[in-house]
Amino acid sequence: MKCRVCRGPAVIDIRRHNANFCKEHFLRLCRDQVTKTIAEFDMIAPTDRVLVAVSGGKDSLAVWDLLLDLGYDADGLYLGLGISDYSDTSGQFAKDYAAGRGAKLIEIDLPSEYGFDIPAGAKAVKRAPCSACGLSKRHLFDKAAMDGGYDVVVTGHNLDDEAAVLFGNTLHWQTDYLGRQMPVLPARNGFPKKVKPLVRLGEREMAAYCVLQGIDYIVEECPMASGNKHIGYKEALNAIEATSPGTKHTFYFGFLARAAERFRDDVEAERDALLSCARCGAPTSNEVCQFCRLSERAAGAQPVKMSATRTKSPA
Amino acid sequence: MKCRVCRGPAVIDIRRHNANFCKEHFLRLCRDQVTKTIAEFDMIAPTDRVLVAVSGGKDSLAVWDLLLDLGYDADGLYLGLGISDYSDTSGQFAKDYAAGRGAKLIEIDLPSEYGFDIPAGAKAVKRAPCSACGLSKRHLFDKAAMDGGYDVVVTGHNLDDEAAVLFGNTLHWQTDYLGRQMPVLPARNGFPKKVKPLVRLGEREMAAYCVLQGIDYIVEECPMASGNKHIGYKEALNAIEATSPGTKHTFYFGFLARAAERFRDDVEAERDALLSCARCGAPTSNEVCQFCRLSERAAGAQPVKMSATRTKSPA
Numbered sequence: 001m002k003c004r005v006c007r008g009p010a011v012i013d014i015r016r017h018n019a020n021f022c023k024e025h026f027l028r029l030c031r032d033q034v035t036k037t038i039a040e041f042d043m044i045a046p047t048d049r050v051l052v053a054v055s056g057g058k059d060s061l062a063v064w065d066l067l068l069d070l071g072y073d074a075d076g077l078y079l080g081l082g083i084s085d086y087s088d089t090s091g092q093f094a095k096d097y098a099a100g101r102g103a104k105l106i107e108i109d110l111p112s113e114y115g116f117d118i119p120a121g122a123k124a125v126k127r128a129p130c131s132a133c134g135l136s137k138r139h140l141f142d143k144a145a146m147d148g149g150y151d152v153v154v155t156g157h158n159l160d161d162e163a164a165v166l167f168g169n170t171l172h173w174q175t176d177y178l179g180r181q182m183p184v185l186p187a188r189n190g191f192p193k194k195v196k197p198l199v200r201l202g203e204r205e206m207a208a209y210c211v212l213q214g215i216d217y218i219v220e221e222c223p224m225a226s227g228n229k230h231i232g233y234k235e236a237l238n239a240i241e242a243t244s245p246g247t248k249h250t251f252y253f254g255f256l257a258r259a260a261e262r263f264r265d266d267v268e269a270e271r272d273a274l275l276s277c278a279r280c281g282a283p284t285s286n287e288v289c290q291f292c293r294l295s296e297r298a299a300g301a302q303p304v305k306m307s308a309t310r311t312k313s314p315a
Numbered sequence: 316m317k318c319r320v321c322r323g324p325a326v327i328d329i330r331r332h333n334a335n336f337c338k339e340h341f342l343r344l345c346r347d348q349v350t351k352t353i354a355e356f357d358m359i360a361p362t363d364r365v366l367v368a369v370s371g372g373k374d375s376l377a378v379w380d381l382l383l384d385l386g387y388d389a390d391g392l393y394l395g396l397g398i399s400d401y402s403d404t405s406g407q408f409a410k411d412y413a414a415g416r417g418a419k420l421i422e423i424d425l426p427s428e429y430g431f432d433i434p435a436g437a438k439a440v441k442r443a444p445c446s447a448c449g450l451s452k453r454h455l456f457d458k459a460a461m462d463g464g465y466d467v468v469v470t471g472h473n474l475d476d477e478a479a480v481l482f483g484n485t486l487h488w489q490t491d492y493l494g495r496q497m498p499v500l501p502a503r504n505g506f507p508k509k510v511k512p513l514v515r516l517g518e519r520e521m522a523a524y525c526v527l528q529g530i531d532y533i534v535e536e537c538p539m540a541s542g543n544k545h546i547g548y549k550e551a552l553n554a555i556e557a558t559s560p561g562t563k564h565t566f567y568f569g570f571l572a573r574a575a576e577r578f579r580d581d582v583e584a585e586r587d588a589l590l591s592c593a594r595c596g597a598p599t600s601n602e603v604c605q606f607c608r609l610s611e612r613a614a615g616a617q618p619v620k621m622s623a624t625r626t627k628s629p630a
Binding site: 171172173175232235240243250259262263 | 487488490544548554555558562569570572573578
């Protein structure tokens with residue numbers, strides 16, 4: 001297995017590119033793909049102050065690392081979600097990376113600052129944990145970016161993530177979500193600009209990136225996510241990708257090129273109807289935003305006990 | 316396991332309906348679903364002359380049987396595609412059904428009437444066999460319907476088929492195919508009306524229908540189809556359906572309700588550009604239609620030898 005660029009010994013094959021790469025040229029490929037994506041979708045200007053949503057997993061640590069290497073002024077934001085040992089461990093990976101790199105990590109702890117954790121919050125509002133977690137993260141990332149004067153929020157969603165979300169949205173033809181599923185959401189109505197610079201890179205590449213760069217990350221999936229539908233969508237697409245490498249890329253980028261525009265009106269209508277939350281002032285389609293409703297119901301609810309979570313760092 | 320309708324012993328469960336049925340009420344369900352589909356999409360008028368595309372498989376024999384039971388004036392059309400023993404055997408099932416039912420079966424034999432079979436045709440034009448086969452079937456069904464003065468062509472595509480085709484079309488965002496993927500295509504520009512009355516019924520139900528009605532059919536898949544992408548799409552959707560029954564129905568009917576319209580313009584543009592084939596007069600987007608081009612290249616080409624195909628009838 002030889003590197004496509006230098007013909008030296010390769011350390012990774014990327015089937016959808018029909019190519020193998022050595023360490024040096026694989027890392028360069030990752031940087032080049034991120035540079036290309038940022039330019040193509042006008043994601044980040046050189047002088048922008050960037051806030052990276054950091055979970056302690058491979059994708060968010062890799063995108064932070066890539067942006068710092070590319071010279072961006074990028075701080076991290078870690079949210080402690082109170083998911084037992086899992087949160088403690090993932091937070092530690094985020095802190096260790098920041099300390100080692102000399103980068104600034106902002107930390108917000110949901111239980112101590114808002115009085116509830118995700119398991120209790122989900123229970124209080126009878127939502128699936130991933131739903132309560134997602135809305136909390138979106139709200140707190142947005143708020144931190146606006147409060148801190150950041151120009152853009154970066155998330156580590158990779159091609160596998162975006163293809164799986166797109167698959168779920170098309171399976172149910174959720175036309176408003178389809179209209180919104182872009183690698184860039186511009187700043188608007190009190191929301192910060194949000195971008196996904198990893199959409200040209202897959203899950204496996206991001207794991208390899210971290211291993212090759214010596215970045216330790218939490219390998220386990222969140223214990224609350226097990227059995228969720230998103231994982232089933234990923235598995236279904238993985239089966240197709242295995243026989244037809246490149247299908248995920250075709251699916252996601254074909255959507256952006258030829259279909260996304262057709263669902264845009266559904267989002268515009270929703271956007272025009274936005275109000276300010278009566279409690280916190282955040283943009284919302286109701287009088288009180290979903291996070292404030294979750295927070296009011298969940299605060300003071302008994303924290304949910306969870307079993308211990310094993311974690312390991314990549315070899 | 317009790318029948319949802321009469322509480323008698325059930326013979327089949329349908330998970331997406333969360334219900335079980337005895338023989339009598341399952342057969343009634345099939346008829347009711349077909350009646351509902353025909354009415355909902357204005358598929359067939361009571362006085363229409365109907366031509367059913369019959370392959371000898373469960374779906375086409377079941378839809379023919381259902382239409383005859385519902386009182387429609389429905390003849391069958393069997394195309395001999397020259398796929399070795401598979402064609403001989405599937406043709407025999409079609410003939411046996413027609414004879415037993417006292418129904419009229421038109422037979423067209425590709426090798427003897429057009430001088431080539433599907434394996435040789437596919438080779439001659441360097442197409443996948445399923446592609447050469449599909450275009451030949453569409454052309455010859457259309458021609459037979461127009462020549463015979465039929466009002467509507469019926470095919471046995473079921474919910475599993477349509478969901479898998481839709482999945483393939485969305486994975487590649489083939490916007491023209493998406494605009495055309497309807498259970499009814501109206502007659503236009505020299506094409507007959509084409510309808511799919513089984514879109515509310517699944518593959519498994521159609522197999523059960525045939526078994527319960529004592530209809531013998533070819534159980535094997537076409538030997539040329541093995542490993543094609545359509546089968547992979549079915550498997551991926553089956554995995555999701557297994558954990559979330561009803562997903563295929565949601566996917567297909569959600570598309571019809573909320574998305575199909577958005578792709579309609581892509582079809583209109585194509586339709587406006589139709590010519591008449593210089594050889595056969597059929598509507599085509601080129602000077603000579605795809606079937607005539609296939610036919611010219613393939614006729615006289617050596618027939619391709621294939622190994623024997625086992626077949627069995629359901630118990």
